[in-house]
Amino acid sequence: MSARNLQLxxxxxxxxxxxxxxxxxxxxxxxxxxEAYRSYIKTNKTTEELNFRFERVRLGMAIAFVKAYTRLSDNETSVEALQILQEAINAKSSKEIDKIVQKKIAVFDNLYHEIFVNEDRQQVLALFEATLDAGSREELDELMIEGLQLLTMIDFEHHAQQDDDDEPLDEDFLKSIQ
Incomplete structure (x- = not known):
């Protein structure tokens, strides 16, 4: 079920x-x-393989939330954050993932500067943050379901139209109609 939830x-x-x-x-x-988790259950030993597989699922979820945020805000910072996460997804170990993300950690801090007063953006960023803080399979599974519920309720088309409406009017145009 959770494999399908991640895909959705x-x-x-x-x-x-x-x-x-x-x-x-x-x-x-x-x-x-x-599979790595089942192996852990049998042996009760955490392995680098389990950590790496966990990080990849968590990265996939983080990418989903940042992509949704990018669709809602369409700003440079969110696009840059998405690119960093997409680069990290190709890493071959947990340490490599950490190295890629830590190198540009300030970009993620800047995401919070541009949420303005937009409840959808705030909720998406809250799920992104909770995903980064998640430390168990159960937490990830729960966040996937919460994320699916939230993202299916957001009217992305409305936000895109609203952003178009927020563009400042051309000064020459304003002068011509006066």
């Missing part, structure tokens, strides 16, 4: 069927995490 979360965030976030597909990434 990404599809909803990107507004596209099968967005190419993971080379092998989101469902496969989640299933690889489940």
């Amino acid at each position: 979360l990404l599809e909803t965030a990107y507004d596209a069927e099968n967005p190419q976030v993971f080379e092998e597909g989101a469902a496969t990434v989640y299933k690889q995490f489940e």
Whole structure:
């Protein structure tokens, strides 16, 4: 179920069927995490493999939330944050993921400067933050469901039209109609 939820979360965030976030597909990434988790349950030993698979699922969710935020805000900072996460998704270890993200951590702090008074953006960023803080499979699964519920309720088209309406009027145009 959660493999499908991860896929649906990404599809909803990107507004596209099968967005190419993971080379092998989101469902496969989640299933690889489940396999590593089952191995952990049997042996009761945490491995780098489990940590890496967990980080990839968490990154996929973070990408979904930042992509949704980008669709709502359409600003440079969110696009840059998305690019960093997409670069990190190709890392071959947890340490490499951390290195990529930590190198440009200030970009993520800047996301919060541009939320203005927009409840949808605030909620998406709250889920992004909760995803980064998540430390268990259960937390990720719960956040996936919350994310799906939120993203399916947001009217992205309305936000796009609203952003178009917020553009300042051309000064020459204003002078010509006076």
